[in-house]
Amino acid sequence: MEGIADKVAIIGMGCTKFGENWDKSAEDMIVDAAYEAFEEASVSPKDIQAAWVGTTSSGSTGQALSRPLKLQYIPITRVENACATAQDALRNACFAVAAGMYDVALALGFEKLKDSGLSGLPGSQVGVIGAGGTAPGGFALAATRYFHQYGVGKETLAKIAVKNHHNGSLNPKAHFQSEISVDQVLKAPMIADPLGLFDCCPTTDGAAAAVICRKDMAARFNPNYVTIKGLGLSVGPGTGRMDPTYDFVHFPETVRASQQAYKQVGITNPFKEISMAEVHDCFTITELLIYEDLGFVQKGDAKQAIDDGVFTLEGELPVNTDGGLKSFGHPIGASGLRMLYEIYKQLQGKAGARQVKKAELGLAHNLGGIPGSFTCSVVILGR
């Protein structure tokens, strides 16, 4: 398995303002995200030779993209893979370019959730797993078990929410741009004990896009291009919660997807080698577990690292510098590319008030489903 490392580059990205975009249709947001990316890549729609579109509830075929962008009879694949949808769309686009099939391609993810609501999750669950298997309920089980096993409390999770809201307050495209305090998090209405309102990400509209090309052509389009270094994807067998040994305090899909990507890039010490990360903080407990599952800290050591500020903007390994799902919002099919948009800007040194000191390798982590039944994507970008 040689991988696709260093064969494909991102030459332009776009991302809409995330939020309650009542004044924008899905098609409006697709146009906004795509044209921001086109402009930076110095391409027009006619230069796009093939496209991949990710969405979970707002379209069913490639025409979700051809219609608003007036793409003329090119190949367009629609990918759906729960919350990992957008990164999997990009992953497949990268394979096609790496295979030499197309020189320039588009990957775009979008979701219009405020109008239509969230459909299909967790409708695909079966039998006993399905009953009560909401997202907050599933992750509350993980939090409860982690608290019991590692002597951690709600204050630790609250610090993650506070950090991500702080980062989001510096981001004009974030859904929520206000600071919150630990006290506010702890006093918020309960959603699924021990997860309160501020432990949960919101329901959001948005779109994000990437124009990619063969790396050997990238400088012609954009000298400030970014390189695809690693692409991991792991889909669980969906039987975790029927397995009596399932521990709820680590998610094997995150471990496997990151191991795939680390191997492709040659990373052996992710904490030292990764400059910054965007991870799937659908709930605060999720971000905590991801620190450990990605190998940023040892199992059980997340609390100390959080207390030490390791993952803040000024810390050794800043995480969710753009505000994360918690503050930037979570339009499901768009989130994975929104994460990459932030990493792309950080690697280019264009992240403004959120710019991290060192930005050499960035990791994006996308997790779909509920504990015991995940789809996980890990993408690593570099210069």
Next chain:
Amino acid sequence: MEGIADKVAIIGMGCTKFGENWDKSAEDMIVDAAYEAFEEASVSPKDIQAAWVGTTSSGSTGQALSRPLKLQYIPITRVENACATAQDALRNACFAVAAGMYDVALALGFEKLKDSGLSGLPGSQVGVIGAGGTAPGGFALAATRYFHQYGVGKETLAKIAVKNHHNGSLNPKAHFQSEISVDQVLKAPMIADPLGLFDCCPTTDGAAAAVICRKDMAARFNPNYVTIKGLGLSVGPGTGRMDPTYDFVHFPETVRASQQAYKQVGITNPFKEISMAEVHDCFTITELLIYEDLGFVQKGDAKQAIDDGVFTLEGELPVNTDGGLKSFGHPIGASGLRMLYEIYKQLQGKAGARQVKKAELGLAHNLGGIPGSFTCSVVILGR
């Protein structure tokens, strides 16, 4: 664009009996199709490094595949692209293998329609196009216009249905295995004038699968492997029926997708160079138009070729040798791989009573949507 020609081989395929499979769940059919392919490829589930699954209404993530096949944390992408879903799943799998990312991969399409009914079509249509835009209604417009323009009548379409039922009568896996007569077709209940019941394909359950690998490894798994020669995909801008010049008698998506594939393979005279084809006969008029759009005959010449028996099993260019959608059935997400299953068997010389004389290059054509708004896939296989 160098294409992926000759980089990827199919080393095993499987296909369930198509039909009203009340006694089989979607998961049962997935297992049946996959294990037939695994057995021929001499692989087990643990040898599959990545997978692609196509379905339009029976699942939303890669777990549609991991759960029944007990796949352990490998990458699985779910692709949906209307009736072109299965071939687009295979197409993306081929890109990943051609890129050197994986050595052995699985593409599988399935649909359980008799239980759940057909959802989502044409729900994605907007405005005036959506109103009344059913599949029979859309293709009836094409038939009416073609009849007017080329002086053809229902008898010509009936001969296509009769041919496909004859082929299906030789196929133990077909949904319908009975011969029909031109008279029966003409006297059948009207669905959308001029299309009667026997001009329409049925609603069907089924699954089909392909195990692919790097071509340079193929002989180790199966000396009787088949090679992926061309992969075309064209998604229309979805504006055809609002375009006053849209003619309803040719489908640009079919033309474009086939041109992509012909170019990859180096085909200049498809009628002479293609040995046999499986095409998307969702309605009899569709198959007629496809003959012309694929360049098998000139525009307006289909009637003469049909009358001459050109596309029968014994003809110069046999089409839908397995019975086609009309007789084999149409589980949407499976149909594209079902077509390839027949070509694969024909190229291997294993098509039994349906074996064609010459089987060097086979073409499969998958068309999703309604006139003015199509997704079209063309895949060419060879030895």
